[in-house]
Amino acid sequence: MRQSQLFSKTIKEAPTDEKSINAQFLIRGGFVDKLFAGVYSFLPLGRRVIKKIENIIREEINAIGGQEIYMPALHPIENYKKTGREKIDILFYTDLRTGVKLVLGQSHEEVVVPLMQKFILSYKDLPKAVYQFQTKFRNELRAKSGILRGREFLMKDLYSFHASEEDLNEYYEKAKKAYNNIFARCGLGDKTYLTFASGGTFSKYSHEFQTLTGAGEDIIYICDKCRVAVNKEIIEEAKHQCLGCGNKNLKEKKAIEVGNIFKLKTKFSEAFDLSVLDKEGNKKTVIMGCYGIGLSRLMGTIVEVYNDEKGIIWPEEVAPFKAHLILLIGKDKKGQSKIAKAADSLYDELAEKGIEVLYDDREEKSAGEKFADADLIGIPYRVVISEKTIEKGSAEIKKRNEEKVELIKLKKVLEYF
Amino acid sequence: MRQSQLFSKTIKEAPTDEKSINAQFLIRGGFVDKLFAGVYSFLPLGRRVIKKIENIIREEINAIGGQEIYMPALHPIENYKKTGREKIDILFYTDLRTGVKLVLGQSHEEVVVPLMQKFILSYKDLPKAVYQFQTKFRNELRAKSGILRGREFLMKDLYSFHASEEDLNEYYEKAKKAYNNIFARCGLGDKTYLTFASGGTFSKYSHEFQTLTGAGEDIIYICDKCRVAVNKEIIEEAKHQCLGCGNKNLKEKKAIEVGNIFKLKTKFSEAFDLSVLDKEGNKKTVIMGCYGIGLSRLMGTIVEVYNDEKGIIWPEEVAPFKAHLILLIGKDKKGQSKIAKAADSLYDELAEKGIEVLYDDREEKSAGEKFADADLIGIPYRVVISEKTIEKGSAEIKKRNEEKVELIKLKKVLEYF
Numbered sequence: 022m023r024q025s026q027l028f029s030k031t032i033k034e035a036p037t038d039e040k041s042i043n044a045q046f047l048i049r050g051g052f053v054d055k056l057f058a059g060v061y062s063f064l065p066l067g068r069r070v071i072k073k074i075e076n077i078i079r080e081e082i083n084a085i086g087g088q089e090i091y092m093p094a095l096h097p098i099e100n101y102k103k104t105g106r107e108k109i110d111i112l113f114y115t116d117l118r119t120g121v122k123l124v125l126g127q128s129h130e131e132v133v134v135p136l137m138q139k140f141i142l143s144y145k146d147l148p149k150a151v152y153q154f155q156t157k158f159r160n161e162l163r164a165k166s167g168i169l170r171g172r173e174f175l176m177k178d179l180y181s182f183h184a185s186e187e188d189l190n191e192y193y194e195k196a197k198k199a200y201n202n203i204f205a206r207c208g209l210g211d212k213t214y215l216t217f218a219s220g221g222t223f224s225k226y227s228h229e230f231q232t233l234t235g236a237g238e239d240i241i242y243i244c245d246k247c248r249v250a251v252n253k254e255i256i257e258e259a260k261h262q263c264l265g266c267g268n269k270n271l272k273e274k275k276a277i278e279v280g281n282i283f284k285l286k287t288k289f290s291e292a293f294d295l296s297v298l299d300k301e302g303n304k305k306t307v308i309m310g311c312y313g314i315g316l317s318r319l320m321g322t323i324v325e326v327y328n329d330e331k332g333i334i335w336p337e338e339v340a341p342f343k344a345h346l347i348l349l350i351g352k353d354k355k356g357q358s359k360i361a362k363a364a365d366s367l368y369d370e371l372a373e374k375g376i377e378v379l380y381d382d383r384e385e386k387s388a389g390e391k392f393a394d395a396d397l398i399g400i401p402y403r404v405v406i407s408e409k410t411i412e413k414g415s416a417e418i419k420k421r422n423e424e425k426v427e428l429i430k431l432k433k434v435l436e437y438f
Numbered sequence: 439m440r441q442s443q444l445f446s447k448t449i450k451e452a453p454t455d456e457k458s459i460n461a462q463f464l465i466r467g468g469f470v471d472k473l474f475a476g477v478y479s480f481l482p483l484g485r486r487v488i489k490k491i492e493n494i495i496r497e498e499i500n501a502i503g504g505q506e507i508y509m510p511a512l513h514p515i516e517n518y519k520k521t522g523r524e525k526i527d528i529l530f531y532t533d534l535r536t537g538v539k540l541v542l543g544q545s546h547e548e549v550v551v552p553l554m555q556k557f558i559l560s561y562k563d564l565p566k567a568v569y570q571f572q573t574k575f576r577n578e579l580r581a582k583s584g585i586l587r588g589r590e591f592l593m594k595d596l597y598s599f600h601a602s603e604e605d606l607n608e609y610y611e612k613a614k615k616a617y618n619n620i621f622a623r624c625g626l627g628d629k630t631y632l633t634f635a636s637g638g639t640f641s642k643y644s645h646e647f648q649t650l651t652g653a654g655e656d657i658i659y660i661c662d663k664c665r666v667a668v669n670k671e672i673i674e675e676a677k678h679q680c681l682g683c684g685n686k687n688l689k690e691k692k693a694i695e696v697g698n699i700f701k702l703k704t705k706f707s708e709a710f711d712l713s714v715l716d717k718e719g720n721k722k723t724v725i726m727g728c729y730g731i732g733l734s735r736l737m738g739t740i741v742e743v744y745n746d747e748k749g750i751i752w753p754e755e756v757a758p759f760k761a762h763l764i765l766l767i768g769k770d771k772k773g774q775s776k777i778a779k780a781a782d783s784l785y786d787e788l789a790e791k792g793i794e795v796l797y798d799d800r801e802e803k804s805a806g807e808k809f810a811d812a813d814l815i816g817i818p819y820r821v822v823i824s825e826k827t828i829e830k831g832s833a834e835i836k837k838r839n840e841e842k843v844e845l846i847k848l849k850k851v852l853e854y855f
Contacts, residue, residue: 028505028557028566054553056510057538062553063508071508088445091480091488093473094511094573095530095590113512115532115542117589118577121474125532125542136471136479140445149445156511156573160535172534173512 022065022342023368024381027051029064031394042236043321044167046333050398052341059164059172061317066398069341071175074316075154077206077338078177081199085192087152087179092132094156098122100131104292111159125158130289130311133180138295141307144184147297148192152179154316166238168321169277179312182290184299189284189308196312200230200280207319208336212326213279214250216241217264220284226255226264230280236325237275244268250276277322285309333399334422342379344371344438345400349388349407356408364406367416367434376438378404396421404434439482439759440785441798444468446481448811459653460738461584463750467815469758476581476589478734483815486758488592491733492571494623494755495594498616502609504569504596509549511573515539517548521709528576542575547706547728550597555712558724561601564714565609569596571733583655585738586694596729599707601716606701606725613729617647617697624736625753629743630696631667633658634681637701643672643681647697653742654692661685667693694739702726750816751838759796761788761855762817766805766824773825781823784833784851793855813838821851 029051036055039045047053052067063071079089095115101107101124113125126132133151141147157176164172179196183189197215204213209232216231231241231250243250244263251259251271262269290296290307299305320339327334337343348364350357361382368380379400381391388407395403405417415428418437429437446468453472456462464470469484480488496506512532518524518541530542543549550568558564574593581589596613600606614632621630626649633648648658648667660667661680668676668688679686707713707724716722737756744751754760765781767774778799785797796817798808805824812820822834832845835854846854 026503026505028554028563028568030557054556056512056549056553057514060510060512062510062549065505065507068506068508086443088443088482089485090482091485093477093479093590095473095477095575097474110535113532113540115530118527118579132473132479136473137445139471140447146445151445158512162535173510 022379024379025383027065027379029066031397039167041165041167041169041321041325042328043169043324046324046328046397046399047168047321050333053168059161059170061168061171063317066341067320070320070335070339071316073339073341074207074319075175075177078154078203078314078316081202081206082152082177082179085150085195085199087150089153090136090151091153092126092129092136092155094126094158095123096126096131098124100135104131104289106131111161113158113160126155127157127159128311128313129153129155129178130180130285134289134293134295134309137180137182137307138293141182141295141297144297144299144305147182147184147307148188150179150181150192152177152312157315166236166321168317169236169238169325171315171317174318175316177314177316181310181312182295183308183310184297184305186286186308189286189310193282193284193310196282196310197228200282200312200314203314204230204232204279206338207323208339209279209323209326214241214243214248214276216250216252216276216278217255217259218252218281219254227281227283229278230282231276232279232322232326233274233276234322234325235275237277239276239278241274241276242271243274244271250274277318277325279319279322280312280314282312283310285311328399331393332397335399335401337401340399340401342377342400344376344378344402344404345381345395345398346371346378346404346406347381347391347395349391349405350384351408356411360406360408360411363411363431367404367406367431370435371438374435374438376435402438439796441796442800444482444796446483448814456584458582458584458586458738458742459745460586460741463741463745463814463816464585464738467750470585476578476587478585478588480734483758484737487737487752487756488733490756490758491624491736492592492594495571495620495731495733498619498623499569499594499596502567502612502616504567506570507553507568508570509543509546509553509572511543511575512540513543513548515541517552521548521706523548528578530575530577543572544574544576545728545730546570546572546595547597547702551706551710551712551726554597554599554724555710558599558712558714561714561716561722564599564601564724565605567596567598567609569594569729574732583653583738585734586653586655586742588732588734591735592733594731594733598727598729599712600725600727601714601722603703603725606703606727610699610701610727613699613727614645617699617729617731620731621647621649621696623755624740625756626696626740626743631658631660631665631693633667633669633693633695634672634676635669635698636671644698644700646695647699648693649696649739649743650691650693651739651742652692654694656693656695658691658693659688660691661688667691694735694742696736696739697729697731699729700727702728744816748810749814752816752818754818757816757818759794759817761793761795761819761821762798762812762815763788763795763821763823764798764808764812766808766822767801768825773828777823777825777828780828780848784821784823784848787852788855791852791855793852819855 035045247265452462664682
């Protein structure tokens with residue numbers, strides 16, 4: 022994409038009401054725009070990052086047998102009365118003109134269970150797993166931390182249905198692995214800990230995936246030996262020991278919850294009487310698990326982990342573009358047409374080979390402004406074409422996360438990527 | 439995908455409260471599920487069709503310079519007060535816990551204009567066009583016609599911004615062509631008419647894209663000569679003549695509005711004072727156009743146009759799968775393992791080549807049931823492997839929209855596609 026065409030622009034001054042690094046850089050870089058606290062628009066660069074994250078999640082969840090669906094955001098309040106959640110404080114309420122009361126989906130158990138009830142008729146229909154990418158609405162009293170805690174945000178929610186607890190346990194382990202793959206592909210593998218959390222009423226423990234960063238709102242206690250952690254809620258109960266290996270030398274860290282997995286067991290299936298007859302003809306309530314990842318929170322976490330004073334440093338698989346091609350024409354316009362022609366050709370060549378390039382062809386910007394924008398936006402490879410590089414028949418390539426600058430012959434750039 | 443794994447199932451009896459053909463076939467085929475009137479979940483088959491439609495639209499809108507964004511569904515009511523739309527009857531209202539009043543997005547002019555105002559600072563920033571795929575919420579008094587008129591539905595909305603009316607007019611013509619391409623690729627080219635409609639307060643005429651079908655709620659008057667139409671609202675004003683060529687021999691037809699394009703001119707930009715300085719330094723209000731397509735309505739329209747008494751007949755580019763591979767084992771189970779092996783191999787081979795196949799490997803279903811399901815679901819090519827075909831080293835291929843059955847050697851099936 023030509024940057025001269027891109028409607029979003031970088032912004033010099035960060036908005037004063039946005040304290041978090043993620044919001045500062047994402048707004049300044051033109052990734053998102055704040056409509057009001059906790060509610061953001063995603064601009065072309067931000068939309069591309071979200072799509073990259075979405076595709077990674079889709080691949081990994083498809084690989085564990087998830088079937089993609091899309092459920093509504095408007096939910097009948099009647100369904101929430103059945104689960105006793107009709108008054109939880111994060112609900113948004115609205116009404117049909119006919120007077121029927123509705124809530125906005127803050128999660129989808131109240132919709133997915135009656136839906137699956139229409140198709141799960143026998144133990145032979147189990148196990149099944151369905152998921153979606155869908156907006157969640159949560160009426161947070163205070164929305165802060167940029168896109169980490171939204172009042173409206175995109176979430177992947179997966180629900181699994183089983184004939185037995187053993188089967189749920191087996192799927193739960195698969196989901197753990199899929200989650201590890203997802204966070205690794207998003208560049209967070211090293212920093213993300215499987216964390217024991219309270220299971221509430223459903224099971225002894227649930228698990229959170231917590232990513233270490235100073236911007237985290239959560240406190241977790243990590244075990245270096247087995248790379249698991251315990252969250253603050255249950256550290257007392259765990260007697261300050263690692264629940265993996267018993268290690269007592271846990272380290273207190275700040276972290277962001279980037280995902281969670283729950284054994285719901287029969288809490289929601291009982292509420293709707295989702296049951297099947299087993300082989301012996303006995304009625305059995307279906308056992309459930311649920312597995313969530315907030316996509317915008319994940320995007321914000323990546324920014325919190327990967328940045329420097331100049332801007333964002335996107336991991337390659339989630340970057341909005343792979344390369345940022347920068348055309349530099351001197352103030353004297355010397356060699357202008359030759360330089361521009363070389364940059365245009367390289368842009369076309371890379372695009373043709375399917376390499377995603379943001380091409381900074383803007384005429385009115387100085388070299389300093391273009392470099393500052395490139396650092397702020399944080400695309401992994403910066404490719405500069407200027408009078409100086411063209412003299413050598415080359416482009417200058419620099420990785421966003423390294424200081425080293427390489428001169429690469431124009432004919433070899435494609436090979437480089 | 440293996441049909442034995444697919445959680446959705448075909449349903450024999452259509453729901454009694456769904457009168458429309460689209461809802462009957464889409465629910466019976468397992469494409470959608472109704473949560474309540476006007477609000478549907480999209481199941482795996484339906485989700486695939488929506489994604490196909492979405493990708494067609496994305497390609498065509500990108501081709502006319504649209505930049506994809508994603509705006510929120512929660513809108514501050516303050517923005518609607520500025521445009522005087524805070525009391526329109528299709529709004530859903532809700533509140534933040536802090537007491538702030540919100541509405542659910544029924545369209546996005548009230549969000550996109552203040553957004554673009556942050557980036558359109560000079561006439562040099564024009565023209566620009568942004569679009570999104572986002573849910574719309576419309577509080578319809580009565581929701582009927584299946585997925586044709588939803589209370590919650592997915593829409594592509596494109597907004598364009600111009601320095602002059604001439605520039606808007608030029609873009610408007612490009613949008614017309616893009617819309618024609620979209621409807622043609624969805625199989626509706628022959629049946630869809632550019633239709634003159636009331637421009638409201640903004641311009642003399644706007645345009646609807648109307649698809650002819652007996653299920654249509656709209657009445658239009660078509661001109662066979664120049665393939666345009668006039669809608670009922672303005673037929674009097676048009677003196678019962680074609681607005682293209684003056685032809686007085688117009689035919690009255692029922693149709694569904696599958697898209698519309700509007701010259702908004704300055705209605706919304708004035709409300710937010712979206713203006714730029716022109717070359718001479720004079721303040722000019724930005725000129726706007728808007729362009730909508732409801733994806734679920736488009737999907738429903740395709741079903742209304744392409745069906746027979748047995749089910750849906752999907753046009754190839756929007757079909758959930760290209761081929762429906764059907765494994766038939768006789769009651770005597772004769773040659774079972776050989777037949778199944780041949781079908782499994784063919785499935786793997788097609789999948790490997792990127793041909794999308796739904797593989798009916800269900801053991802408990804009879805040939806009759808499998809054929810009935812295939813006709814109901816409506817995938818373009820049915821490929822049968824049975825004892826009879828295997829004897830001839832072949833598969834039997836039948837197009838959903840033809841009666842002819844062809845025997846194709848197993849080794850030639852890939853070539854066939």
